[in-house]
Amino acid sequence: MKTIDEINDKIKNGDAVVVNAAEMVNIVAENGLKEAAEEVDVVTTGTFGAMCSSGAFLNFGHSDPPIKMNKTFLNNVEVYSGLAAVDAYLGATQPNENPEIGSSYGGAHVIEDLIRGKEVELKVEAYGTDCYPLKKLETNISLEKLNQASMVNPRNCYQNYAVAVNSTDETLYTYMGTLLPNFGNVTYSSAGALSPLINDPYFQTIGLGTRIFLCGAQGYIIGEGTQHATEADRVNGVPVTPSGTLMLKGDMKKMDPEFVRGAAMPKYGPTLYVGAGIPIPILNEDIASRTAISDQEITCRIIDYGVPRRSRPIIRETNYAELKTGKIEIDNMEIPTSPLSSIKKAEEVAELLKKWIQDGEFYLSSPIYKIPSKGCTVKPLEIKKPSLLVKNIESKPAIIVHPSDEVKNVASKLVENNINHLPVVDNKGKLKGIVTSWDVADAVAKGKTLLKDVMTKKVIIARENEPVDVIARRIDKYNISGLPIVDEEDNLKGMITAEDISRLIGENQNKKGGE
Amino acid sequence: MKARLRFSPSIVSKTIISDTIRIFDINFNILRADISPKGGNMLVEISGKQANDSILHMEEQGIQVFPIKKVVKQDEEKCIDCGACVSLCPVNAISIKDDWAVEIDNQTCIGCGFCTFSCPTKAINVME
Numbered sequence: 002m003k004t005i006d007e008i009n010d011k012i013k014n015g016d017a018v019v020v021n022a023a024e025m026v027n028i029v030a031e032n033g034l035k036e037a038a039e040e041v042d043v044v045t046t047g048t049f050g051a052m053c054s055s056g057a058f059l060n061f062g063h064s065d066p067p068i069k070m071n072k073t074f075l076n077n078v079e080v081y082s083g084l085a086a087v088d089a090y091l092g093a094t095q096p097n098e099n100p101e102i103g104s105s106y107g108g109a110h111v112i113e114d115l116i117r118g119k120e121v122e123l124k125v126e127a128y129g130t131d132c133y134p135l136k137k138l139e140t141n142i143s144l145e146k147l148n149q150a151s152m153v154n155p156r157n158c159y160q161n162y163a164v165a166v167n168s169t170d171e172t173l174y175t176y177m178g179t180l181l182p183n184f185g186n187v188t189y190s191s192a193g194a195l196s197p198l199i200n201d202p203y204f205q206t207i208g209l210g211t212r213i214f215l216c217g218a219q220g221y222i223i224g225e226g227t228q229h230a231t232e233a234d235r236v237n238g239v240p241v242t243p244s245g246t247l248m249l250k251g252d253m254k255k256m257d258p259e260f261v262r263g264a265a266m267p268k269y270g271p272t273l274y275v276g277a278g279i280p281i282p283i284l285n286e287d288i289a290s291r292t293a294i295s296d297q298e299i300t301c302r303i304i305d306y307g308v309p310r311r312s313r314p315i316i317r318e319t320n321y322a323e324l325k326t327g328k329i330e331i332d333n334m335e336i337p338t339s340p341l342s343s344i345k346k347a348e349e350v351a352e353l354l355k356k357w358i359q360d361g362e363f364y365l366s367s368p369i370y371k372i373p374s375k376g377c378t379v380k381p382l383e384i385k386k387p388s389l390l391v392k393n394i395e396s397k398p399a400i401i402v403h404p405s406d407e408v409k410n411v412a413s414k415l416v417e418n419n420i421n422h423l424p425v426v427d428n429k430g431k432l433k434g435i436v437t438s439w440d441v442a443d444a445v446a447k448g449k450t451l452l453k454d455v456m457t458k459k460v461i462i463a464r465e466n467e468p469v470d471v472i473a474r475r476i477d478k479y480n481i482s483g484l485p486i487v488d489e490e491d492n493l494k495g496m497i498t499a500e501d502i503s504r505l506i507g508e509n510q511n512k513k514g515g516e
Numbered sequence: 517m518k519a520r521l522r523f524s525p526s527i528v529s530k531t532i533i534s535d536t537i538r539i540f541d542i543n544f545n546i547l548r549a550d551i552s553p554k555g556g557n558m559l560v561e562i563s564g565k566q567a568n569d570s571i572l573h574m575e576e577q578g579i580q581v582f583p584i585k586k587v588v589k590q591d592e593e594k595c596i597d598c599g600a601c602v603s604l605c606p607v608n609a610i611s612i613k614d615d616w617a618v619e620i621d622n623q624t625c626i627g628c629g630f631c632t633f634s635c636p637t638k639a640i641n642v643m644e
């Protein structure tokens with residue numbers, strides 16, 4: 002059929018036929034696969050999504066006297082400088098050193114500011130050596146002044162992604178955006194039919210050395226990305242769960258701020274929106290048929306992010322055509338959807354790449370080696386000390402009260418035992434609520450006498466089979482001093498307090514980031 | 517029409533609003549209210565034949581009335597049309613157009629600020 006050299010000749014002569022992946026769906030539907038494969042030379046793809054695993058290698062040049070950078074900060078965001086003397090890696094998700102700024106200005110924002118040509122404050126501490134005597138340095142830098150600024154993203158362009166929903170009754174703030182309680186909304190993060198790796202699902206054309214669109218400049222694929230996986234179930238050739246990934250490299254000095262953006266997922270952290278597009282050479286009919294995949298034909302899974310474990314429950318399967326209607330049905334409820342990646346920008350990426358090729362500004366390259374399409378799985382991280390579960394800890398038997406108790410008796414129980422809260426259970430031992438000294442004080446003030454009228458019915462609980470670390474996060478999040486432990490049937494099993502937890506897992510919480 | 521009402525502390529405790537609703541037979545929808553002894557602020561939607569007269573009346577009674585066209589402002593430079601805000605709006609004021617641009621309908625918006633908080637690029641601001 003065709004070769005990449007032949008296509009490049011056509012590009013040179015200005016008569017290559019280039020279409021984007023959305024257009025290809027219609028071309029194949031109208032003209033048939035055979036004709037489309039002959040006619041079309043290149044299909045362009047595009048995505049513009051939050052890609053946390055992104056960053057940049059920077060070289061600052063040597064000061065006089067010279068310094069061996071040890072602790073390095075750009076606009077108060079730490080960059081990793083444990084490589085040589087004046088090299089550093091600026092990671093997108095690094096939060097600000099100032100906890101009040103936290104994720105609202107992090108590594109991703111520094112990357113954007115550099116690409117915008119803004120001045121950035123550089124602060125360095127060092128230990129001083131004979132050859133690098135300087136121990137402190139403060140100055141301003143800009144992209145222009147840096148020797149090199151290479152964006153190197155270890156994991157971009159996920160081939161398909163999970164769709165998120167939240168079954169719990171509290172709002173969750175995740176890397177999949179804000180998830181409303183009780184299946185309040187659904188978020189997804191793939192450009193679907195335009196997405197690069199969905200259009201070449203077996204990596205027939207993509208590999209190390211493939212020239213691509215990266216943040217408005219020409220960049221390169223430099224290998225498979227971290228967590229690259231190939232063994233997931235496939236529908237129409239496309240894995241139904243997050244699978245293939247790419248490592249990308251590009252020159253920040255040539256990038257366009259229109260196609261890169263520092264962002265922050267609320268209460269999660271900073272992330273970088275990266276615009277990436279891959280041209281797919283139509284070398285044969287098989288490759289052509291893969292690029293003709295429509296949103297309808299791309300299956301993905303809705304996952305319950307309410308369960309903070311490695312494997313989260315699958316709610317149902319869906320496809321991008323359904324997600325893109327803006328509504329989706331789960332258990333007879335109609336739920337609004339949000340794309341988290343910008344489909345508008347993804348189209349712009351694919352269109353601009355198309356224009357570059359049509360104008361003879363961009364030539365295709367043959368990869369030196371192809372991204373592996375089989376045999377790659379992602380291993381989990383096994384923790385040496387397995388995560389402790391709530392049921393494994395020795396909790397004291399809880400002191401209990403009943404809904405029919407009188408408030409004054411409850412008050413004396415609180416005082417006698419010198420505690421702040423008591424679980425309320427019915428005759429069968431099922432948890433019905435919780436009462437705090439504040440509730441009691443309030444009841445006395447309002448002249449209420451029965452516990453069932455003053456107790457708090459919505460209780461934050463710990464389930465027996467939850468890891469203690471998850472409970473620690475819950476205690477932190479709600480700023481509470483303890484919570485009741487219940488089994489599957491809501492029977493009260495004990496109480497767990499903040500002190501129990503800090504004794505068990507120690508105080509080493511990192512307060513940076515957050516909001 | 518949408519308006520922001522400002523009360524001085526001296527009139528917070530008076531029943532001006534309920535009187536106004538009764539006299540002018542208007543639909544009066546309170547979208548947001550922050551009232552304290554120091555005075556108050558209300559975001560309201562007023563409709564009905566005598567809406568304009570009712571506003572004059574409230575002004576006579578000492579309430580400052582500021583008609584508003586925009587409850588939130590979407591910064592076009594910052595917005596990347598990601599759509600993260602769309603499914604979060606409690607009153608469906610945010611929509612995705614055919615070209616995948618994200619638009620906020622200020623007529624529907626109640627200024628709850630939920631989208632403001634969740635926008636990854638902080639592109640939406642509630643107007644004061």
Ligand code: SF4
Nearest residue numbers: 595596598599601635
């Ligand atoms: S969440 Fe922010 S950036 Fe995304 S579409 Fe809404 S306003 Fe624009």
Ligand code: SF4
Nearest residue numbers: 605625626628629631
């Ligand atoms: S402020 Fe509230 S009501 Fe207005 S658009 Fe945002 S989420 Fe919707």
